[in-house]
Amino acid sequence: MEDTNFSFFINLQKVYYPLLFIMGVPANLFTFYMICFRNCGMSDSAVVYLSCLAVVDTFYLLWVILIDLTLTFWLVRPFWNSHPWCGILGIFQYGSLYSSSWIIVVFTIERYLVLKSAATRQHLSQARVTRMTCGGIIVLSHLVSVPIAWINNSTPVNTTTAEGANVTLIMCTYRDATYTTVLVGITTSLSIGIPIVLVIVFNYLIAYHLTRASQLFTKEERRVMRGRSARGMVRRTIILLSTVSAAFVILSLPRFVTYVILRTKYNREAFDRDDYSIPINVASDVANMLQNLNSTTNFLLYCVVSRRFRQELVRVVACKPRTRELGSLITHTTMKVFSIRKASSPPSVTARDPVAVVLTNIKYREKSWDGKN
Numbered sequence: 001m002e003d004t005n006f007s008f009f010i011n012l013q014k015v016y017y018p019l020l021f022i023m024g025v026p027a028n029l030f031t032f033y034m035i036c037f038r039n040c041g042m043s044d045s046a047v048v049y050l051s052c053l054a055v056v057d058t059f060y061l062l063w064v065i066l067i068d069l070t071l072t073f074w075l076v077r078p079f080w081n082s083h084p085w086c087g088i089l090g091i092f093q094y095g096s097l098y099s100s101s102w103i104i105v106v107f108t109i110e111r112y113l114v115l116k117s118a119a120t121r122q123h124l125s126q127a128r129v130t131r132m133t134c135g136g137i138i139v140l141s142h143l144v145s146v147p148i149a150w151i152n153n154s155t156p157v158n159t160t161t162a163e164g165a166n167v168t169l170i171m172c173t174y175r176d177a178t179y180t181t182v183l184v185g186i187t188t189s190l191s192i193g194i195p196i197v198l199v200i201v202f203n204y205l206i207a208y209h210l211t212r213a214s215q216l217f218t219k220e221e222r223r224v225m226r227g228r229s230a231r232g233m234v235r236r237t238i239i240l241l242s243t244v245s246a247a248f249v250i251l252s253l254p255r256f257v258t259y260v261i262l263r264t265k266y267n268r269e270a271f272d273r274d275d276y277s278i279p280i281n282v283a284s285d286v287a288n289m290l291q292n293l294n295s296t297t298n299f300l301l302y303c304v305v306s307r308r309f310r311q312e313l314v315r316v317v318a319c320k321p322r323t324r325e326l327g328s329l330i331t332h333t334t335m336k337v338f339s340i341r342k343a344s345s346p347p348s349v350t351a352r353d354p355v356a357v358v359l360t361n362i363k364y365r366e367k368s369w370d371g372k373n
Contacts, residue, residue, distance in 0.1 A: 006276040009285070016289060017069040021061050024296030028058040031299045034312060039323040041308035046237040048130040049107040050298075053100060053244075056138065057295040060096040063089065065292060077169060086172035087149030094148045094187060098141030100295065101195040104248050106137060108202045111241055115209050148187060151180050184263050192256040192291075199245045206238065243305045244298060251294040254287035 032054040034040060035047055042050070067089065072078055080089045110130075123129065157171040174180070262273075262284055276282055302309045312323060 009276060009282065013069075013285065013289070014073045017065050017073075017292070020292060020296055021065045021070060024061045024065070025058055027296055027299040028054045028061070031302065032058075034302075034309065034316070037322070038312045038316065039308075040302075040306065040312050042240070043237050044127040045110065045130040046107075046240070048127055048134055049103060049110075050240070050244075052134040052138070053103050053107075054298065056096050056099040056103065057298065059092070060100055060295045063092045063096055065295075068093065069292070081154060081172040082170050083154040084149075086152050086154045089172075090148040090152055091142065091145045094145040094191065095138075095142035097191050098145060099138045101191055101248070101252075102137050102141060103134060104245060105195045105198045105202075106133060107241060108199050108206075108245055111238055112202045112206050112209070115206060115238075144190065145187075147183055151175060151183060181263060181267060188256065188259050188263070192252050192259075196249050196253060196256065199249055203242060203245050206242075210238075239305055240302065243301050247297055247301060248294055251290045251297075254283075255291035258284040258287045 032051050035042065035051045035054065067078075067080060079085060110133075151174065152172045153175045154170050155173050156168050157173065158166060158168055258280065261280055266280060272278075273281060276285075303313065308323075315321070315323065
């Protein structure tokens with residue numbers, strides 16, 4: 001009975017990963033089109049960050065989901081198991097994983113700095129700066145991934161085919177060495193562990209800053225700000241970012257925990273990673289399925305969270321032109337960022353951002369109720 005269950009779990013993965021690739025790539029490419037070429041109510045920096053995220057997630061689906069986890073099940077002699085493709089594939093896989101994780105991290109930090117300082121917002125919110133930042137993340141991620149080429153080694157392995165014949169295949173196997181274990185620990189921390197911690201910390205700081213800012217207004221003022229003008233780009237971007245960050249943490253954390261257990265308690269040559277009678281092997285594969293799902297869910301998250309994204313999606317399906325930008329009256333009266341600082345450093349105002357609302361040395365006053373209105 002157990003063999004039947006384990007066989008079902010293996011067959012489930014054989015179906016799961018091809019479906020993930022078939023559904024994920026079109027979803028990411030369509031998300032890229034929606035963000036870049038339709039008016040979804042996002043700021044310039046958010047457009048760059050989220051479009052880059054869609055691109056790197058697509059490459060992750062190509063290198064990891066298609067080549068490593070799908071075609072390996074169906075091809076007897078995949079060429080990427082031979083030298084030097086075994087190491088090169090690892091560079092591309094971890095390069096795309098690093099890029100996806102750190103784009104979310106840097107985007108989260110950027111949103112916090114935007115809320116914290118109006119001067120920082122004017123610099124970081126420029127599309128040119130954001131494009132350079134994303135390009136630097138992608139290049140640096142692949143450079144840091146170069147040592148991954150020495151984690152695996154192309155070695156001949158004796159195996160039995162489905163027809164019962166004994167054959168020798170060149171397989172890309174894990175290199176059992178001390179430096180490999182250290183390298184795996186570093187890469188796991190850089191790709192999952194540290195990003196999760198930073199995303200949680202800065203999302204908490206964003207929530208704390210917004211809560212503190214809202215407490216400085218009266219109930220009537222908050223009701224006015226929650227109206228049409230308050231639903232600006234910054235607010236929509238923060239909601240999208242919080243949703244993407246939460247999905248990243250929830251889907252990636254199990255993989256980090258199981259991988260740490262595998263590379264500490266069970267990190268020995270005699271351990272059979274394909275033995276599903278061992279609970280950690282099942283848990284690790286399930287966690288891996290969840291983490292890989294993270295590269296395909298952003299389109300659904302945008303549809304659920306963003307009203308403007310849904311509206312523009314309906315216009316695309318109906319073959320209607322993109323929504324025009326709001327008129328100048330609304331644009332010039334929208335309060336985009338509430339920053340708290342001293343009056344000695346007034347914000348600079350530019351043509352692109354004509355209105356900057358800054359809370360300066362606010363004093364609390366008690367209003368007496370005299371029965372009149």
